[in-house]
Amino acid sequence: MKKPVLLAVDDDPQVLNAIERDLRQEFRRDYRVLRAASGEEALATLQELQQRDEPLALVLADQRMPGLQGVELLEQTRQLFPDAKRVLLTAYADTEAAIRAINQARLDYYLMKPWDPPQELLYPTLHDLLTAWQVSYKPRFQGVRLIGFQWSPLSHELKDFLAGYLVAYQWLDFETNPDAQLLLVRSGYTAADLPVVIFEDNTALANPTRTDIAGRLGLAQTASQDLYDVVVIGAGPAGLASAVYGASEGLRTLVIERQAPGGQAGTSSRIENYLGFPTGLSGSELAHRAWMQAIRLGAEILAPQEVTELCVQDGYKALTLSNGSEIRTRAVVMTTGVSYRTLEVPGIHELTGAGVYYGAARTEARTCEQQDVYIVGGGNSAGQAAMYLATYARRVFILIRGESLAASMSAYLIEQLNQTPNVEILPYSQVVGVRGQDHLEEVVLNNNGTEEVRPARALFIFIGAKPSTEWVCKTVVCDHKGYLLTGRDLVTDPRYAEAWKHNREPYLLETCVPGVFAAGDSRAGAMARVASAVGEGSMAIKFVHQYLDE
Known part of the structure; x- marks a missing residue:
């Protein structure tokens, strides 16, 4: 993670050297100090920082510069980096202009030349400004970012792929996240190109295959030996x-x-009956330990x-x-x-990956917050998924054809489900249809011959293998x-x-x-x-x- 930037701007080489020296002496531990010898050079630096999506904390600019003056530069800085602190460096004769700039251009402060000693006349003011900036500063996520639509089956597939390899990634829903729209513009793509994967070096791939991503992540694609x-x-x-x-x-x-890695076991949220792990561990954790071993x-x-x-x-x-x-x-x-075997009911194929999921689909759990979800199946995988989803969902319904789970699920899981208040078992029940426009909205249930339509955020299917x-x-x-x-x-x-x-x-x-x-x-x-x-x-x-x- 690159440190936030402090940018010093002055056309006088001696003044610029002095301000750069003082800034580095006090702030180099937490910030990166850059310099520019003119307003035009500073503006080019700011534009480059924006393109690289690097954080800017503060600009300290001299007022009297040929060409682009300090106040004008700081006004343009506000357009590029609205949250960055903007400080005008001025002589005593320009204090009135500086005060007007604070009111009109909404500068954060002005400092007088000379600022010696900096311990009294420079650092206290800058520390206060930077402390205020840090309060609202959210560091840019360092890793893979995935931009897509929530109800896109391909977006879901890519989320599962990245999670399966324990790749730290950030999911950005294009329809609800303003940052997603800004990042997409910077990457050079449009909404028609989604999903788009942006890597840590800010390069991007549109509609990538799993092989495309694997190659960028360093996963081997070709064998190294002949035999x-x-x-x-x-x-x-x-x-x-x-x-x-x-x-x-x-x-x-x-x-x-x-x-x-891990196969079906790798998608399990908690394996509690594996020898040597008394508190249990997730399937992905077990798989990646073995992978690295x-x-x-x-x-x-x-x-x-x-x-x-x-x-x-x-x-x-x-x-x-x-x-x-x-x-x-x-x-x-x-x-x-x-x-997993597929469930053959009306509407299921159109909504697979858009509210209908086979297996645990742990990447979708957080989107089920305060919603009703349904699980089809009575095996251990279904029970483990129910316990995980119950952390987020309002209610979790487990649909089974028989009377109870006793014949198909481990006793420890049945006990946990019975002790979880927002998990409900629906015996003698099965899904006979699903409905929705671009995503799952309703499930059609049959309970002992009686059909019922219920609202549903997600349907997770575990009906044998x-x-x-x-x-x-x-x-x-x-x-x-x-x-x-x-x-x-x-x-x-x-x-x-x-x-x-x-x-x-x-x-x-x-x-x-x-x-x-x-x-x-x-x-x-x-x-x-x-x-x-x-x-x-x-x-x-x-x-x-x-x-x-x-």
Whole structure:
């Protein structure tokens, strides 16, 4: 963060040197002192500061300068920096003109030459003015700024992407935030270009893709090696565990993640049943601890990148990415996880990302303040989302088809929900429609055959999951639901008996393709818990070693 600027202006070199020296001596700790030898030079400096969006605290300008005089300069300063303090430096003979300028041009003060000693005649006045300026000064946010429309699905997607990588960013709603409109003009774009991402160096991208932003944030987009020992596809808890153990044991390890680290667990507001964290931790915190641990140990991570094809070539595995590049590896660990199933009711597709969200959508929680929100689903993810949203929303309604949550949610979460006064469970209920113009306004509920229309600010959907394996089921055997089959399931189930065609039995987490393993939620028979996924991801590396040693 650059320090606020103090600008000294005088056409007399000796006076300018003296005022600059005194300002630096007293204020250099908290301010940056700049100088200008004329009114025109000072105006150019002010315009440059405005373009760079740098803060200006005070201008101290001499009155008698050729060309642009002090009062005229300070009047233009007010137009460029309305909050900056403006002080006129004048001789005794010009005091009457200075007083008139204070009244007419609304200057903050005038100072007499000479000001020696500055401890008595300069510093007290400037300290008072700067203290008053600091009261109203709001430092410019240092980081990524995202300008968009609240109800834009693409804006929502970018917010989730930045939050998923724990990037500090500022959201600016173009319709309600005057700063957003000013920043957009300075960036050279218009409302038609939204959303616009402005980076810390003030460069901007309009309608960017996640890959565009990732490149600017320093996330790797291309592999650094021609051949890896193991490639992990997916950076959820299972994938990150594989990366940590693979890298720590000396394997050339690459992780490819198509969205954000943590998978579904990464969106959880609070995980309270994970071993070793008695007070719980957020899913994003757990994911980023593991992410940094994997990198520290030597793993390489590509994100966001998506694998679209897996094939075997001469014993090696060739992975094709969505950008057309190819990566070769000796072994693969599939940890692709699952994605939420979509709710098929009238109006849902038009409002997805504009009040209707799949998963926790933590980036939208603050916009639900003092509003009613609805959650569809009765699993742990739904319960954790309800507890988080209850901090902001007026009321949180959980819609479940059955009588209670006991069969689908952990007991500790049910107890927390029962103790939260603004959370209400609606049994035997389901959403049969959603309504709204450009965003969600109403939900249509069916409760035991009775339809009811209710106002709603947001609808969060957790109605089960499907494995993210569509792209690989032609190469690797999956069950009828799309989950990856591994280990003994390949040889004991007669439906898949022909899938394994090798002399040895498959390793516990090995798919029908030797050297391709599966772990976590996308594996058939896996338990949908973070601890289980971490365990399977770690175990997979043991079997990778056994396969590579064959």
